[in-house]
Amino acid sequence: MNLYLYDIGARARAASRFIGHVRTELQKAWLLERASRRITQQQVATMIGVHRSVINRELMGYSNLTLRRVAELAWALGWEIVFSLRKRDSSEISSGFQIPVSVGGYDRPVLKTNVIQSSKDNKKVAA
């Protein structure tokens, strides 16, 4: 069995995974709120003060998000952001993926951003 290493370079990898993580967290929050509270993209857009198409592109993961917009989206959805930095472990694996072999040691992001639910803000959104 041959292995293929998929490697886009350390800088691009760090950026893409962090951005992808933030986007996926926002999408998960959006899908959960849509399912549980029937909130619409229009409602989110109105709360933030932008056109619905802007929110659609951002929630679908097509647009570059500013830090301000990440915070605004989390607020509008009734979630809050947990963000931290830590020093990278020098022993951490920094290469790409081998296909078909899965690679361990990646699951330690340098930047960690999670969106967690805030019951207090949920009430605001629902009002």
Place this chain on the structure above:
Amino acid sequence: MRWIYGFPDFPPWLARDLPNLKPGRLNAADPPQEQVDNIFYRWITGKEIIYSRQFQDLLPMADEVWEMKTADIRIFGWMYRPLKFIAVFGDYADLYKGSKKTRTYEAARRRVVAERDRLNLDAPKLATGTFDELVSI
């Protein structure tokens, strides 16, 4: 932990074609190469995969053909076992979307089924089940 296996033509596509692709009709902020890195990362490290946004089955579902999705890329294949995806080929999403599309999901599905039929694999050749049964951890 999830796994990705690739057909012989798949790694050359990753190495030669993918780096030259630009964001397409959706004008995504990230280049396709980074989009793929991110979905591979989420897949292999066992992070949550969002059904329909990042991974979904093609119709008819009975054929058990799945696609890994990013804004600009589709990777077609099937689930050999739960958490084990076999990638047959990757392609540019714009070729399947919009008024200028030149390829169809139907043809992609048929190609995966044909390649699967030709491949000498221990039975069963594919895993059946729902997204949660096959992909969720």
